[in-house]
Amino acid sequence: QVQLVESGGGLVPAGGSLTLTCKLSGRSFGGHAVGWWRQAPGKDRDFVAALIWETYRTYEANDVLGRFTISRDLFKNTVYLKMNNLKPEDTAVYYCGIVSRPAAIASMQSYQIWGQGTQVTVSS
Numbered sequence: 001q002v003q004l005v006e007s008g009g010g011l012v013p014a015g016g017s018l019t020l021t022c023k024l025s026g027r028s029f030g031g032h033a034v035g036w037w038r039q040a041p042g043k044d045r046d047f048v049a050a051l052i053w054e055t056y057r058t059y060e061a062n063d064v065l066g067r068f069t070i071s072r073d074l075f076k077n078t079v080y081l082k083m084n085n086l087k088p089e090d091t092a093v094y095y096c097g098i099v100s101r102p103a104a105i106a107s108m109q110s111y112q113i114w115g116q117g118t119q120v121t122v123s124s
Contacts, residue, residue, distance in 0.1 A: 002026035002113060006096050009118030012086055020081040020118060022096030029053040029072070033102045034079045035111065036070060038092035038120075045095065050105035051079060059105060064090075086122045093117040 008020040022034065035050040049060045049070040058070050069082045079096060097111035104110035 004096055004098065004113055004115035006094065006115040006118040009094060009120045011121045011123065013123050014086060014088055016086050016122070017082070017084045018086065018120060020083070020094055020096075020120070022079040022081070022115060024077050024098070028077055029079070029098065032098045032100055033105045034070075034072070035097050035099060035105050036079075036081045036094060037097065037108065038090075038094045039117075040092040043092075045108055047106045047108070048094070049081060052102045052105075083120070086120075088122045088124045091120060091122050093119050 003025050005023050006020060008018060012018055030053055033050050033052045036048040037045045038048050039045040047061050048064055049068055051058050051070045051072055060068055067085045072079045095114055095117045097114040099105060099111045101110060
C-alpha cells in the first residue's frame, strides 16, 4: 500500500525552527515531484515548497523564501521541510503530496497522494 506520512509538527515560539518529515512507503518518489502545502483554519490549502525528485530542483513560495528549505534523503525515501524564523502566520496543518507532472507542482488538484498532515503552531 502506497502511503505518505508526515511528522515533526509541534508548538514553537515565534522565531523558532521545526523540521517536518514526509516519508513515502510502498513505492519510491522516483518520477514524481514532492510538494509541501499548508492549510490554516478557514483558509484554502496553499503551496509552500516542492522538489523534483530526479533533478533535486526546488521551489518555494514567496512568503517562505529564505526561511524554509525543502530537501530529500534519497536512501530513506524521505523529504524534509526545514522551517526557520517561524512566524505566527505560519500556523497551519502541513501536508505533503506527490504529483507526477513537475509542471503541476503548484496545482493542488494534480496531486495523486496526500499525507494526513501535521500541525504546526507558532506562538507570538
